[in-house]
Amino acid sequence: MPRKRVVCIGGGTGQSQVLRGLARFPLDITALVGVTDNGGHSGQLRKIFGIPQVGDIRNCLASLAEDDRLLSSLLRYRFREGELDGVSLGNLIVSGLIRMKGSLSEAIDALRVELGVPHTILPVSDQSTHICAELADGRMVRGEWEIIGRSPRVPIRRLFHWPVVTCLSSCIRAIAHADLIVFCPGSFMTGIISALLTRGIQTALRVSRALKVQVVNIMTHPGQTDGMSARDHIEQLSIYLGTSPDVAIVNSKRPPEKWVKPYRKDGSEPVRLDVEGLRETRIIQADLLEAEGKDVLTLYARPGAQNMIVG
DSSP, X not given: OOOEEEEEXXXXXXXXXXXXXXXXXXXXXXXXXXXXXXXXXHHHHHHHHOOOOOHHHHHHHHHHSOTXXXXXXXXXXXXXXXXXXXXXXXXXXXXXXXXXXXXXXHHHHHHHHHHTOOSEEEESOSSOOEEEEEETTSOEEESHHHHHTOSSOOOEEEEEEESOOBOOHHHHHHHHHOSEEEEOSSOIIIIIHHHHTSBTHHHHHHHOOSEEEEEOOSBOOTTTSTTOOHHHHHHHHHHHHSSOOSEEEEEOSOOOHHHHHHHHTTTOOBOOOOOTTOOSSEEEEEOOOOBOSSSOBOTTOSHHHHHHHHO
């Protein structure tokens, strides 16, 4: 019996956690990863080399690699001393391979082969671009972290890429052949939606017959989804997708206050469970929380979350 083909769209920690969970099942997985994050060390490399963002896709690759491999450990290593404090060795390796191989997709595939990863990891585009926002007051903001940090925090009217970039043909083929498409948790506006803005991907997703599953964030993201409920997340995805997701998995258990407190300091709140009346999307409510440490939320790490996606 052929393996079920699953496409995961997203970027960042949320996507890598979903990938790690799904990899336990007999699936043919393709990760489509956004390239517009401009923050941190990865953002510095974008400015220096004029390349797409490499941090998220490096993180996804590492999540699918065996932990005991030396190269896997190198991809995860981050310096903590002196002038290199905060520098990701993995990001440097990927950036060097881009210059050697000619593109981000070729660099990641070369690393995938070296790591023995049986799944496929693709950037949505090999071209460098930025996520931009038109605000309700008419202002334009360019860049993920500029959008997040805007002041005053005027609502976002629409999102777009500048410059416009085209989706890789290999991404389009993966979507066309998929049995299941998962929109992963993560930076919703500047990560998930940004990936959907890549030219060609929306059409491919609309015509795909695959089951489309959205995993709704547990916490709001400051500067992106302030005050948004689970229903708001689903409706916003539907707008940019051009169709409603078939299924949405939402967290039904409120996080304990002691876990929420560190997030609240940054302006983040639990996403309100407000999903009544959604006719085109089947809602699955489940406890998606797992604690790791005293005050950290490890989102979507429970095996049950991946069981619901696959089953």
